[in-house]
Amino acid sequence: MHKYMRAIGFSTMESRKKLQELLTDAVIHADRRSLARNQKNILVGEFCKDFAKGLGVAVCGELDEEDGFIYEYYYPYLDGTGITSYEDVSVERHADKESYAGVCDDIKVGISLIFYLKDKIPYIRAEATNRLPVRGTTLTLSALSTGGTILFPIQKDAEQEQRVKKNSVARNNLMAAARKGDEDAIETLTLEDMDMYTIISKRIQKEDVFSLVDTYFMPYGVECDQYSILGEIMAIRLVTNEVTGEKIYILTICCNELTFDVSVNIIDVYGEPQVGRRFKGVIWLQGSINFPEEFA
Template sequence: MHSYLKAVGFSKIKKREELKEILLDVIRNYDEKIAVEDHEDGVFVEFSKNYGYDCGITVCGQYDENDRFHVEYYFPFFRGTGITTQEQVTVERHTDKESFAGACDDLRIGITLIFYLQNGTEYMLENQKGRISIQSLTLSGLAGEGRILLPVLKDKEAVKVEKETSNNRNHLIAAARNGDEEAMESLTMEDMDTYSMISHRIVNEDILSIVDSYFMPYGIQCDQYSILGEILDFHFFRNEMSGEELLCMTLESNNMQFDVCINKADLLGEPAIGRRFRGNIWLQGQLHF
């Protein structure tokens, strides 16, 4: 049973038979079907069905010589909106199944983002053509749990200074990657100043009043992250089959915007624009070719 099924509104599934009925519904009443006919082991097919606002389940498998479909794996998905980044993306196949992971170095985050590729079959078709041209990437997340936090009090001048500081840091990181020693030294001094400031303020303040947002790896799985970000927009909707209420949020974390979906039952607090969301997500990505 996939641990993030509850994030798309299937939290009450407890038995294998219940899951099989849903997977059969996806295969029979799919919204989207993509087939790779020249696959080495036969015809590889991906079925996807939406059960709410751009969220649902994808079932992948192969047809045998008797034209019978065999399910290999499935995963819940939530497709985000907009373009998250246009940085270079590297894609690699998972060892155990015909699925893919993507990696992207975004200067705003400061780490290599690793995500589960939603449109892996489309990538396979592009790869067969012998030339892959990735234009952009849309990231999204399924949250297993989360809570709403109040925003950090800032005036307009502080927000302006923070944006300028972030832009300058991104330029320094880019220069450091190219071997600029002065940029490396500036980044080191900046990190030391930040550590000194936090050490001084943490005595009398809560850490979440000092740290406005963060995006960092969570657990031992490489595509799961713990995030804290400002809510830019949100809306509630229901899973068409189960009736469970879900929440879609557009967040900004470390100056990067992306969408997150969570089951309302797993959310503590009342969302509002300007407030912050803190939770653990399974990061997914959709490539645009």
């Protein structure tokens, strides 16, 4: 079974038979059905069924000439809210099946964000009609987590918060200039990193690391779309899986100036989430590219 099924409320489902029944129900009673022909003129489909508001399972496969559905794979999902990034996104197909990974180079994070592409049908439709790349799209990220810890925030006054925002804007401008080959910007960033390393090396001897690090977004493990994050909780929503009755937290997290939703089972959270506190955990990052309506 998919590792992140517990993040949408299926922590106790271990039987392959029950899983097959669940997937069959998701196809027959899908809340959303999307179909498109790919470049090989094969009709591919994605059937999504919600088991709580914004949480569910997507079943993907092909349709044969008699409109019979041929199952290929499934994945749990969380529908994100809002817009996470306005940067352009590139997409690559996975080797083993017709699923896709997206890559977004957002300056705020400092790394290339690699995510699992939800709602692949609009992309397949655009690819099949030779209308790629599509400019002017936006990106909505979401994530599933199998466990996390709630931490207290770092106390900052208004002046400190303004200073942090100002420094962040300045650093983003330097990063943008460095990407264009500006040698002065590259040198400035290098010196800033060296100074930061020196300061942290001294303070870490007497202070806890999470009192020094306010937020981070780092790759985790060997899979490209999994990350270890620490971010501030901006909003909390508690939903219930209508099949199992398990309760799931949907946390809106601000991490490295990126805002996205994270789903985590209530039994996998250590601590009590509250707005203003921080969430630390490992996530599986998903994303939906917001195409123009003509591709929907």
